[in-house]
Amino acid sequence: MEEKIRVGIINYLNTRPLLYGLQFPPIREKIELIEDVPAKLAELLLSGRIDVGLVPVAITQKLPQFYINGNYCIGAIGDVASVCVFSQVPLEQVERIYLDYQSRSSVALCKWLIENHWKIRPELIDAHNESYLDAINGTTAGLVIGDRALQQRPRFEYIYDLAGEWKNATGLPFVFAAWVSTRQLPGDFIREFDQANAYGLNHLDDVIARIPEGIYDLKKYYSQDLSYTLDAEKRKGLEQFLKIVAASSGV
Numbered sequence: 323m324e325e326k327i328r329v330g331i332i333n334y335l336n337t338r339p340l341l342y343g344l345q346f347p348p349i350r351e352k353i354e355l356i357e358d359v360p361a362k363l364a365e366l367l368l369s370g371r372i373d374v375g376l377v378p379v380a381i382t383q384k385l386p387q388f389y390i391n392g393n394y395c396i397g398a399i400g401d402v403a404s405v406c407v408f409s410q411v412p413l414e415q416v417e418r419i420y421l422d423y424q425s426r427s428s429v430a431l432c433k434w435l436i437e438n439h440w441k442i443r444p445e446l447i448d449a450h451n452e453s454y455l456d457a458i459n460g461t462t463a464g465l466v467i468g469d470r471a472l473q474q475r476p477r478f479e480y481i482y483d484l485a486g487e488w489k490n491a492t493g494l495p496f497v498f499a500a501w502v503s504t505r506q507l508p509g510d511f512i513r514e515f516d517q518a519n520a521y522g523l524n525h526l527d528d529v530i531a532r533i534p535e536g537i538y539d540l541k542k543y544y545s546q547d548l549s550y551t552l553d554a555e556k557r558k559g560l561e562q563f564l565k566i567v568a569a570s571s572g573v
């Protein structure tokens with residue numbers, strides 16, 4: 323039997339539309355799914371333990387060679403809702419910012435915005451576990467991504483949406499994660515995989531019906547906040563961001 327392609331997927335709600343179609347044949351039989359948070363998936367790809375993964379685009383700079391597969395990504399053309407700096411005071415008064423340990427792209431984006439767009443000089447602290455969420459208080463702000471960001475929204479008066487801020491700064495959409503591989507995957511496989519991604523996006527009501535109701539409007543999240551097509555504008559935004567990452571001291 324042919325070896326299965328090991329596919330790394332993010333275990334946040336944002337990927338559900340892309341993953342929905344992967345449960346059906348013919349693609350289902352050809353893949354093995356490995357779920358984790360974005361920063362961990364990046365490690366799995368770097369160490370060769372997955373063949374392709376929806377990994378933070380910022381880590382492509384660490385790969386000797388890489389391929390971006392298919393026509394879908396985790397992106398946004400304005401506010402994304404789930405990648406934000408949360409604070410109880412306005413940015414100008416913020417003294418320190420915790421950086422989410424589950425993220426790579428948003429941490430790099432946050433650092434760039436701090437220096438080039440917001441032009442503030444807070445102390446930056448790498449978080450190492452979930453307890454940092456409780457430390458976001460007073461003049462201590464925090465970058466939070468994924469479902470946990472959606473959960474934080476009601477708690478904070480000041481919410482700085484990183485995709486929206488990138489759009490304000492550059493006029494471009496932002497790509498957080500894409501299907502990255504370190505070797506060229508078979509063309510037939512990529513076509514079927516891409517079609518499976520499209521299937522979920524075309525059946526959003528079915529995708530949503532399988533998720534217990536939570537704290538955020540998923541119809542809005544999937545159809546307005548997130549933007550999944552890796553089109554020409556997103557590729558432009560991606561190219562610009564990767565140049566920034568390459569020029570900075572690392573991810």
Ligand SMILES: C=C(O[C@@H]1C=C(C(=O)O)C=C[C@H]1O)C(=O)O
Pocket residue numbers: 332334336360361377378379396402404405424425426427428429467468469471498499
């Ligand atoms: C939109 C999001 O994009 C994410 C942000 C990532 C990062 O910062 O490295 C990676 C993958 C995506 O899950 C989100 O997590 O809410």
